[in-house]
Structure formats: C-alpha cells, structure tokens
Amino acid sequence: MDALNHLMTGFAHALSPENLLWALLGVLLGTAVGVLPGLGSSMAVALLLPITFQLDPTAAFIMFAAVYYGGLFGDSTAAILMNTPGQSSAIATAIEGYQMARRGRAPQALATSAIGAFIGAILSTTLVAFFSPAIIDLALQFGPAEYFALAVFAFLATSAVVSQSMVRGLVALCIGLVISLVGIDGISGAERFTFGMPQLFEGFSIVTITVALLAIGEVLHVAGGHGGTESGALRRSGTPWLGRKDLRRTLPAWMRGTLFGLPFGVIPSGGSEIPTFLAYGTERKLARRRAARGGAPDEFGNGAIEGVAAPEAAGSATAGTAMGALLGLGLPTSATAAIMLAAFQQYGMQPGPLLFERNGDLVWALLASLFIGSVMLLVLNLPFAPLWARLLLIPKPYLYAGITTFSALGVYAAASAMADLWLMLLLGLLGFMMRRYGIPLAPVLIAVILGPVAETELRRALAVGQGDVAVLFDSGISLALYALIVIVLGVVTVNRARAARAARAQVSAPHPAEKV
Amino acid sequence: MSTETTTGATSAPAPTRERSWWSGRSELFVAALVIAIAAVLGVQTALMDVPPGTASPGPRFFPTIVTVIMAGVGVALAVQVIRRPADRPGLDETAAADAGDSAPAEARTDDSGGRTQWRPVLTVIGSLVVFILLLQPVGWLLSGALLFFGVVHAMGGRRPLLDATVALVFSSFVQLAFVAGLGLNLPAGILGGIF
Incomplete structure (x- = not known):
C-alpha cells in the first residue's frame, strides 16, 4: 500500500494546472508526430530537449512521457485510414486496420485501436507503479559487474537481435560507442579522440547527436526521394461505436496483446515492433484454428478486428514497462527512452533505484501523469481520430522545412556554438547514410547513452577484481543476463537460418511464412 | 524511424x-x-x-x-x-x-534498392551550410527564413512568393516565441537594431 500512498501524492502533483498543461501539450504533440509518417516520438523528444532546459524537470519529463505515449496512440490513425503507418509500431495494425477501413468499418477500427492502446498503457503503467518496489529491490543488488552485464545485454539486444541484419546493427552499435568515447575520460582525465580541439573536450552534445541523426537525417532521406509516398484518399468515417459482437472479439485480443507488450517494454529491443507482430501473428493463428474447429470464420486478410486490437494493445503496453525499466534500472529500451535518460543526466539525475529515493516527488508525479495522459489520449483519439488524420494534408515541403529550421534552432540554442551546427550537419549526413543502407538508428542512441556507463562499470569491476576477468561472472544476476543473451542470440540465429532457407526454397510464395 | x-x-x-x-x-x-x-x-x-x-x-x-x-x-x-x-x-x-x-x-524500413535523387539532397545540405555561415553576421530572422525556403524548394515547393512568405512568417514566429517567450539567445544580426 506504500506504492498507493506515493501514487496519491504523485496525483496531487500531476493534477496541478501547470503540470496538466504540460501533459496536454505533450499528448497533443505526441499524437501529431504519431499520426505523421516519418516523424516519431523520438524525434519530437529530441527536438524538445534543448528548449525544455528552462523548465522545471518534473514538467519536462511529464511532457516527454506524454509525447512517448501519444506517439503510440496516434500512429494507428493514418495506418487505418490510409494504410500509412505513422510509426513502425503501427505496421502490424495497418494490415487488418486498412482492410477494415476499405470495408467501411474505419470507425470501429479506430475505436478498437484507441481503446486497445488505452488498455495496454493503463495496465502496464499500473504494473510498473505497484511493482516498482520489486524493481528497486532487484536494482539495489546491482554492482559494477551486473551493470556492465546489463549494458552488454542492452547493446546486443538492440543491435544484433532486433535489427534486420546483425552486421548492420553492430555497425550502428560501434558508431554509437565511438561517439560516446570522444572527450575527456572521466576516470583518468586523459584526453580521448579530441584531436586537440577544445570544443570536443566535453564530448558531443546529446542534443546535437539526437537532433542530427533523427531529424536532419530524416529530412535528407526524404529529400532524396526515399520516404513518404503520397497515400490514398482519406476515408470518411462515422461514429466510433463498437457493438457487443465486436467487443466480445476485441476484449480477449486486447488482453492477449497487452501480455505480449508487457515483457518487451523491459527488453531493449529498440521499439515496439516485435511485440506488435507477435500479437498479430498469434491472433491470426487463433482465428485460423477457430475457423478450422467450425467456429467463426477466419476474417484475416479481410479486416479482422482482432488484428487491430491485439497489436495496438501490445504496442502501448511496452510504453509503461519501458518507463519502469528506465526509472528503476536506468535501462533505456527504446530510442525515445534513451533520449529521456540523457535528459535525466542533463538535469543531474541518474535513473535507477536511488532516483526513487532522491527524486521521489518527480518519479511519482511522472507515473501519475502517465495515467492522466492515457485518459487524455483516449479522449483525444476516440472521437477525433479523423480530425487528426487531416494533419496529413500539411504540404510535405513545409513540414520538413519546419523540422530543419527547428533542428537548427534547437542545436544552436542548446550549445550557443557554431561548432555544434557544423557537427549537426556532419552527423545528419551520417544519419542519411545509415537510413540509405538500412543501418538502424536505435543502437547508436543506446550506445551513446549507455557506452560511458558500460565503460565505467567495466573498469570499476576490473579494478575491484584487480584485473581478474572472472569478477565479471561472479554473481547470479550477471550470469543470468549473459545466459539470456546467449539463449536469445541462439534462437535468433536458428530462426534466421530457417527463414533464409525457406525464402530460398520459395522465392515468390503467395503468402510469406509467418515469423514467430 | x-x-x-x-x-x-x-x-x-x-x-x-x-x-x-x-x-x-x-x-x-x-x-x-x-x-x-x-x-x-x-x-x-x-x-x-x-x-x-x-x-x-x-x-x-x-x-x-x-x-x-x-x-x-x-x-x-x-x-x-x-x-x-x-x-x-x-x-x-x-x-x-x-x-x-x-x-x-x-517490414524492412530501408529501401536500399531505390535510387537517391541527389539534387534535392544537395540543396538541403547547401541551405544548411549557407544558414550556418550567415547565422551570426545576418541574424536568425533572415538566415532561418532562408533555410526554410531552401528546404521547401528542395522538397518540391514551386511557388516562390508564397514559400518565401511562409518562411519569413515561420522564422519570425520562432523569434517571437523563443526569444521573447522562452528567453533563448538567438543572434539578432543586421536586423538587431530594429527589434
């Protein structure tokens, strides 16, 4: 009941008019970037980072978290209405959602996805709020060796496991680590990779890195003719009303989806695509099995409502547990979470068990505001989804010109130095190159943020063990983490080999094999 | 992304x-x-x-x-x-x-098979370079508007008068909102005396 008391205090803070305003601003902005393809919540938080330095940290984090949640609510709107997923977390939703819209059931699809996102967000946030003492107890047992193992786990999970190509994921990881190495070594005071330039003594600014890679890189990518195809016409839609027949099908799907999403929030998988596809695949299989047993017909391919409900719930269920991992363990599990971790560091706070002690007010106000934000998002998305879709009518040149100008403003405002603008251009080119060749961006950000942590903890652990490497494998927690890495890598390698063989066997199969 | x-x-x-x-x-x-x-x-x-x-x-x-x-x-x-x-x-x-x-x-998010159109990419890069060079001597208002205009042009904007107006409105809005409102420090440049 301790958690409940804390949460009530948190609500008292979060319900102050000022914090409510920041939450509202955050959910509006989050929904907007969620709806617009190519823009994601990570880019929005990166662009907000420089201009929120003036704010009180609680207000800033309430807004960041609201943007994060908002992105997961808004991404399905364009996916359903125009088959244009706003973020990669809505690709799975688009498959059945667009089919529903084509059959005149767009209102039901939008309602299903909004309620699904709400259920996933609320359940996972509740879980985190009430299990935070357990997370903290676990985190308190972490020493240098365990934190190093956790960082390695995060590195390999984002780079090797999640990305389409293991090598490209590792390339991204290495780029991030190199960026994080530049500057004066905190332990020994040695100058590293600065080439004698005083501007580099403090390393690359996180604002410059994130804005350049996420915003400038994307603008160049779209300018090169790669992103954003013009999508089909907006479909009209009536009142979002789910009949009892629909509810009977969506309710279990929402729950199953949430179950897929919860664990993936804690695993650094660079986003929420994987659980959405797992949830989609499961619903599809269940429908097939039900049809085979002589139950309701399998509607997949023709707009099955379960195919919208489950992925949406799964996607937003990751957000709550991702916040838990970020606050309790200091472990960023997605690009947006990585930028938020950097923001904590900018404010001089270190997420982890001590954060709950030292900045308890902030943490609980933030958790409470997640509930408030979810309710706001439901209200904003349930009746107004078609209105949000009108954002897609903004002419693309103005949208991207605005992003570019805003990026330049943010980088200059944060650093007040011309060197950072040149660096922004350089890293923007890097981001462009990475998009061009399908090198994922999330591992770079996670490596930039966690790289220094990994190095410090590794050196600390080795110093304690007097150079004996065995000290890294000395505890149950680190052994369990390494074992998990090995198991996951093994499973992924086997699955990939199998998928590659299947692809070679039937190059032009009518229905590609499902990946589980 | x-x-x-x-x-x-x-x-x-x-x-x-x-x-x-x-x-x-x-x-x-x-x-x-x-x-x-x-x-x-x-x-x-x-x-x-x-x-x-x-x-x-x-x-x-x-x-x-x-x-x-x-x-x-x-x-x-x-x-x-x-x-x-x-x-x-x-x-x-x-x-x-x-x-x-x-x-x-x-769902591969790259499209490495596609051909990059270099002209617009170079226009965006050029606009950024010009912006960085002009920011301090000329000030935010004009260089920001120029950057906006350059990117609009690169992305296929073909109504120069309208685009230029939007660009100026946007950079003035930023100037007002962030310098007057949030107190960020942006170079005033040659228009510094007017404001």
Missing part, C-alpha cells in the same frame, strides 16, 4: 540494363568508412597521452575493445555486401512489398 513500406514497388531498378560490379555494392563505402574509423581509433588510442599514475584498466582499455570489434564488423559488412549485393531480385525484401499487406514480419 521511417516506415515506408509502400515505396518498394516504385524503387525496383530496371533489370534489363547492363549492371556493373558496383551496382548494389555501393554499401562497400560504408564498410570502408567503418574500417577507416576503426583505424583512426586504433592509432589515436595508441598515441593517447595517459596521465601518470592511472589505475590499471586505463583510458585505453575500452577504446581498444571498440577498435577490435569495429574492425571486425567492418570486414564482416564488406564480405556480406560482396557476397550479396543489395538489389539483386529475390533477395531484397522491399522489392516484394505489395502495398503493405505482404511480408509483415519482414
């Missing part, structure tokens, strides 16, 4: 043209870049001035590990690109993307 699953159909290269060994292998430059960065990292690590009396795993320890991994990854990428060039039909999943309802699990 970008989620273009529907671009594949348009970006498939014409298979009839005579293709050089380099087509589909331009990613070798990325591999070369990775190896080059690893080399610079290695040399710089070796040349690093380590302050005397530094404890045993010193500042060179971690960079050495990163150098080794990076060099290995760079070589692996080169080998992979040589063995499987990007836009050979049948191996590139994006070529098969059919308006989003095929191959959901293979």
